[in-house]
Amino acid sequence: xxLKSMRGAPRRPTLEEVGAVAGVSRxxxxxxxxxxxxxxxxxxxxxxxxxxxxxYVPNRAARTLVTRRTDTIALVVSxxxxxxxxxxxxxxxxxxxxxxxxxxDLQLVLVMxxxxxxxxxxxxxxxxxxxxxxxLMSLHGEDPLPGAFVEAGIPTVLVGRPKxxxxxxxxxxxxxxGARLAVQFLIARRRRRIATITGPLDMCVGxxxxxxxxxxxxxxxxxxxxxxxxxxxxxxxxxxVALTRLLEKNPDIDGVFVASDxxxxxxxxxxxxxGRRVPxxxxxxxxxxxxxxxxxxxxxxxxxxxxxxxVAQTSxxxxxxxxxxxxxxxxxxxxxxxxxxxA
Numbered sequence: 001x002x003l004k005s006m007r008g009a010p011r012r013p014t015l016e017e018v019g020a021v022a023g024v025s026r027x028x029x030x031x032x033x034x035x036x037x038x039x040x041x042x043x044x045x046x047x048x049x050x051x052x053x054x055x056y057v058p059n060r061a062a063r064t065l066v067t068r069r070t071d072t073i074a075l076v077v078s079x080x081x082x083x084x085x086x087x088x089x090x091x092x093x094x095x096x097x098x099x100x101x102x103x104x105d106l107q108l109v110l111v112m113x114x115x116x117x118x119x120x121x122x123x124x125x126x127x128x129x130x131x132x133x134x135x136l137m138s139l140h141g142e143d144p145l146p147g148a149f150v151e152a153g154i155p156t157v158l159v160g161r162p163k164x165x166x167x168x169x170x171x172x173x174x175x176x177x178g179a180r181l182a183v184q185f186l187i188a189r190r191r192r193r194i195a196t197i198t199g200p201l202d203m204c205v206g207x208x209x210x211x212x213x214x215x216x217x218x219x220x221x222x223x224x225x226x227x228x229x230x231x232x233x234x235x236x237x238x239x240x241v242a243l244t245r246l247l248e249k250n251p252d253i254d255g256v257f258v259a260s261d262x263x264x265x266x267x268x269x270x271x272x273x274x275g276r277r278v279p280x281x282x283x284x285x286x287x288x289x290x291x292x293x294x295x296x297x298x299x300x301x302x303x304x305x306x307x308x309x310x311v312a313q314t315s316x317x318x319x320x321x322x323x324x325x326x327x328x329x330x331x332x333x334x335x336x337x338x339x340x341x342x343a
Contacts, residue, residue, distance in 0.1 A: 013054040022050035088290040096311030155321035178303040178335030179212025182285040191255030195228040197242040199259040239266025261286040283343040298341035
C-alpha cells in the first residue's frame, strides 16, 4: 500500500495513518514505536502489521524529542587514526562494540581524540546531547574526559583501568597477572637474563604489565636490571627498535617479555636480523593473542586477553547505564597463557 503526495511522489506515512489501519489511536502507535511496555502484545502485533503494510519509518528527530534518546553511542579512542586501524587489538574491539551496538538497533560513532584541543571538541560534542552514552578507550595520563562526562551525567564506560581512583565503571584484562604469568613461564624454561619491552608508562596497561614482569622476577629472586628494560608504544617498529637496543646493551639476554604482540613481531624481526635463534637463544612471550601471533616466525607464545568477554561486559555495562542503572561496576577479566613455538 504505497502513499503518494499530490504530485505523485512517495511520501512518508504518518502515525495517524498507521493508527487508522491498525484500528488504534495515534498515541498507541507512538507507544509501540517508542518501545513503551504499556502496549499489549496483541495491540503491538496489530500496529507492527500496519507499519509493515504502509512502510512507515519513524522520524528519528521527533522520536528524540519524545524519548530524549539519540539511539547513538560514541566510541572515543585517544589514539591516532593509523594506530586505531593498524593495531589488531583496537580493530577487534571496534568491531566487537560496533556489533553489540548494532544488535540493539543503535548507531556507533567512532571518535579519535588526541591532545587538549581535540578533547575539548569531543567534550562539547558529547555534552550537547548527540549521544546516549560513551565508551572510552586508551586513556593516557590524567585524562579529563571521564570526569567531565560524569559531571554531565552521561553514561560512560572505560575499556582499561584508568590511572588514580576510577570515577566511572571500567572493564579491563588482568594485565599485571598476565604479565606475571608470561615471565614465570620464561623462568620455568630456565631463562635468567630476562628483558622486557614495556608499553607506554603513562597508561595503566603499560604500568600493570611492567609491574607483572617485576613481580615474577622478585618472586624468583632474580635481580632486576635497568638495562633489561626498554620502552615502546605498542607498535611493530617500536618492538624492533627496542629489541635492537636491548641486544646492544645486553647481548647475553636469553628471554624477553614484550607487552604487546605487535611489538613482539618487531622484536622477532630484530632477533632474526641479529642472527639469534628463537627460542634456542632467546625465548619470546607477547601479550594480547592477536591473530598475527599465530603467523609470526616462529609462532608467538603469548598472553590471551578474552576480547569477546571484554566487549560483552563493556556493552552491557553501558546499556544498563543508559537504561538508568548506577555507575559502580568495575570488572577485571582473567588472562591465560597460550603456548606456541617462540618460547
